[in-house]
Amino acid sequence: xxxxxxxxxxxxxxMLVFMKRDLLYAWIAGDNTASLxxxxxxxxxxxxxxxxxxxxxxxxxxxxxxxxxxxxxxxxISTLAAIIVYLLAKxxxxxxxxxxxxRFTSLDQLHAMxxxxxxxxxxxxxxxxxxxxxxxxxxxxxxxxxxxxxxLATLLGKIPAMMTFAYIGHEIxxxxxxxxxxxxxYASFLLLVFIGYRIYLRYKE
Numbered sequence: 659x660x661x662x663x664x665x666x667x668x669x670x671x672x673m674l675v676f677m678k679r680d681l682l683y684a685w686i687a688g689d690n691t692a693s694l695x696x697x698x699x700x701x702x703x704x705x706x707x708x709x710x711x712x713x714x715x716x717x718x719x720x721x722x723x724x725x726x727x728x729x730x731x732x733x734x735i736s737t738l739a740a741i742i743v744y745l746l747a748k749x750x751x752x753x754x755x756x757x758x759x760x761r762f763t764s765l766d767q768l769h770a771m772x773x774x775x776x777x778x779x780x781x782x783x784x785x786x787x788x789x790x791x792x793x794x795x796x797x798x799x800x801x802x803x804x805x806x807x808x809x810l811a812t813l814l815g816k817i818p819a820m821m822t823f824a825y826i827g828h829e830i831x832x833x834x835x836x837x838x839x840x841x842x843x844y845a846s847f848l849l850l851v852f853i854g855y856r857i858y859l860r861y862k863e
Contacts, residue, residue, distance in 0.1 A: 686722045691859060698735060705739035708792055713823050720824030721831035728828065728849060732820035733813065740795045740812050776804060777811050784815025805844025 703718070705712055716736075718730035780803075783794050798808050 677818030716823030720827030728824035780811035
């Protein structure tokens, strides 16, 4: 039921964006960099509570601010949001966070691996989007994973995806011809990372 609720919320958001697309186009095309701090804050809140998939948000940022600044903002915003959720789950919302993590059975395997390969576990989970980012953030806070390792692995792991989102958004806005090539390159990158990680796990065992 909750999955359907989330799906319906996403659908409503997409419909609103489509209906107000002229305003979105005008905002992207406009020169309103003075609102950048406020925009940073708003998008950070959206990343903490991902009602809208961050891939869409990251693409819009790329279209608005370009590949370099857009990628930097995507990485900074998503990492800051992860840190805030981690701290909330660790210090203020432990019971709630514990109930959330119990819904994701895949986290059991990650928990068993965390004591030995914490950095690689978080890095792989960030690079390969199998689990929701919010679930990883809550899990890390609930189980008090090493904060420094969590930040470093999160930061590094988010770079490929956040750069891709910004680039795709930039290409779509500018009617770029390399969109398919970039998408295929990113998909190939994810596949290679996944295969390499599976080989690594087999070797370690």
